[in-house]
Amino acid sequence: DAKTTQPTSMDCAEGRAANLPCNHSTISGNEYVYWYRQIHSQGPQYIIHGLKNNETNEMASLIITEDRKSSTLILPHATLRDTAVYYCIVRVARSGNTGKLIFGQGTTLQVKP
Amino acid sequence: GAVVSQHPSRVICKSGTSVKIECRSLDFQATTMFWYRQFPKQSLMLMATSNEGSKATYEQGVEKDKFLINHASLTLSTLTVTSAHPEDSSFYICSASVSSYNSPLHFGNGTRLTVT
Numbered sequence: 671d672a673k674t675t676q677p678t679s680m681d682c683a684e685g686r687a688a689n690l691p692c693n694h695s696t697i698s699g700n701e702y703v704y705w706y707r708q709i710h711s712q713g714p715q716y717i718i719h720g721l722k723n724n725e726t727n728e729m730a731s732l733i734i735t736e737d738r739k740s741s742t743l744i745l746p747h748a749t750l751r752d753t754a755v756y757y758c759i760v761r762v763a764r765s766g767n768t769g770k771l772i773f774g775q776g777t778t779l780q781v782k783p
Numbered sequence: 784g785a786v787v788s789q790h791p792s793r794v795i796c797k798s799g800t801s802v803k804i805e806c807r808s809l810d811f812q813a814t815t816m817f818w819y820r821q822f823p824k825q826s827l828m829l830m831a832t833s834n835e836g837s838k839a840t841y842e843q844g845v846e847k848d849k850f851l852i853n854h855a856s857l858t859l860s861t862l863t864v865t866s867a868h869p870e871d872s873s874f875y876i877c878s879a880s881v882s883s884y885n886s887p888l889h890f891g892n893g894t895r896l897t898v899t
Contacts, residue, residue, distance in 0.1 A: 704887065713789070713876050713890035714827070721885075757826075770817055771878070771888055773827040 674758045679778040682752075688745040690777050692758030695739040702761050703734060704771065705743045707754040707779075714757065714773075717743065748781045755779075786810055787879050789891030796867055797899055804862045804894045806877030812857035813879035817888065818850070821874040833860050867898040 675693040682688040694703065702721050706714040718725055718732045720741075725732045731744040745752055757776040761769045786809040796802050806816055814835050819827040831847075833839040833854035841847045849871075851863040860879075864871055874895055878888040 702885070706890075708827075711874070711893070711895075713787075713878075713892045716785075716887040716889060719885075719887055770829055770832055772829060773819075775826050 674760055674774050676756075676758050676774065676777045678775065679780065681780050681782055682745075682748045684750060684781055684783050685747055688743075688748040688752065688779060688781070690743040690745075690756050690758075690779065691740065692743070693740045694758070694760050697738050697760050703732065703738075703741050704759045704761050705730070705732065706757045706759065706771075706773075707752075708757070708776075709754045717756075719761075748779075750781050750783065753779060753781045785887075785889045787813075787877065787889045787891040789877055789894055791894060792892060793895045793897075795897045795899060798868055799866055801863055801865045802867055802896060804864075804875055804877075804896075806860045806862070806879065806891055808858045808879045808889075811879075811881055813860075813881065814857060816854055816860040816877055816879045818852060818860075818862050819876045819878070821876060821893075827876060830862075864896065867896070869898045872896055872898045 702719050704719040705717040708714045718730050720732045734741045755776040755778050757773050759771050788807045790805045816833045818830045821827045829842050830845045831839045831841045833852045835854050835857050839852035854860040874893050876893040878890040880888045
């Protein structure tokens with residue numbers, strides 16, 4: 671599976687948009703980009719995923735560049751509860767053989783009042 | 784939907800004893816479950832992949848005789864830490880997914896194991 675590179679940490683002001691970048695320059699055509707977050711001492715929470723089109727759900731938006739070598743997770747109005755470690759993961763999904771998730775170090779997002 | 788329940792949330796055991804951790808998918812059938820462990824201030828490390836009705840596949844460096852995984856049904860997988868030692872103290876997390884080409888894994892809330 672392709673590796674990802676994320677900044678170690680970021681700060682964001684409460685109420686502002688948080689834009690978390692991720693590089694995955696070796697991504698292959700059948701690999702999805704997944705985003706999870708982990709709040710201290712809890713299991714990771716699924717946020718969003720995509721293949722090549724931009725995606726939006728109730729939590730966030732995912733912007734994937736046309737060459738698919740990088741992506742950005744956008745939390746439109748960050749709150750203090752969004753403070754967490756955010757993981758960008760590239761995953762191969764095969765029918766009948768669910769692809770595993772390999773976690774990197776992630777980005778620690780600190781939302782400040 | 785897509786709830787994964789893990790039990791117990793915390794367990795303390797004595798060195799040399801065995802501990803069983805359960806992972807259940809509450810509202811969906813999970814053909815594949817994954818077990819991770821996480822040490823303080825570190826990321827999650829995948830230990831093994833378990834498919835219902837077959838033997839688990841362990842990641843390199845994970846002792847299969849020490850970490851016994853059973854995936855007897857589509858909603859239950861168990862991880863047994865055998866002959867636990869203090870260095871096995873960690874946060875163990877399971878995840879589960881339906882067998883779908885494009886569906887996310889959902890995680891349990893983890894089990895904090897402390898071996899004294």
